Amino acid sequence: MEESFRAALLASGAVTALTGDRIDFGANPQDTACPRLVLWTISDTGGLLLSGPDGISRGRVQVDCYGESYGAAKRLSRAVRAVLDGYSGGGFQGVFHAGTRDSQDSEAPFRVSLDFITVFTS
Template sequence: MEEALRDRLLANPGLSALVGDRIWWVERPQSSALPALTLQLISPGRTYTHDGPAGFYGPRVQCDSWGGSYGSARLVSRALLAAIEPATTVGGVEFKAAFLDSERDMPVSEMPDRTTIFRVSQDFFVWWKLPA
């Protein structure tokens, strides 16, 4: 799912117009250009029935939109919302709807070269399954 989700976001014209290919899982490379987006799996979202795993998943994914200004980070977060919510199939993964669970402005970070980085953090439940 992780690779397919990244591919899905990279293929979205509105989001890629802002971040290009700067979408990474877990860690943004030091000194990478902004704006950018990082993704982090927060919970597995594995669903079960009384017979065992259901084959349908709804993990919580934390998405951090990074920018050189608050406005830039906020633009990425809005483009992400439009890109991640609709259902689609990518790389053999059938994405159902994604739901925004929480959103927060994060403290400003000052880098060693004294530049300032802004971040908007959003948590989504991303529902998906492999095709039958």
């Protein structure tokens, strides 16, 4: 699922025009240029039938959009949301926006975090 999720973002010209290839799961080195995306699998559970697994996983992915300014982080978050909300393909039956949060701490760039619910056929 992670490879397909990242591939969907890398296939978007609107996203990569801002990030280049700085789109990674679980890695957020402090010296990485902005804007950038850091992806986190928050949950991933397989569906079950009485006969066993149904081959469909349901999960939640957090997409952290980093920018040197609030405006840059927000623009990136809007590009990501435009690509992923309602997305299907690459094994995904559906990807749906579930929430957004803004944040910044004193030692990091601005961040907008998006949560997406995923339904993926494995």
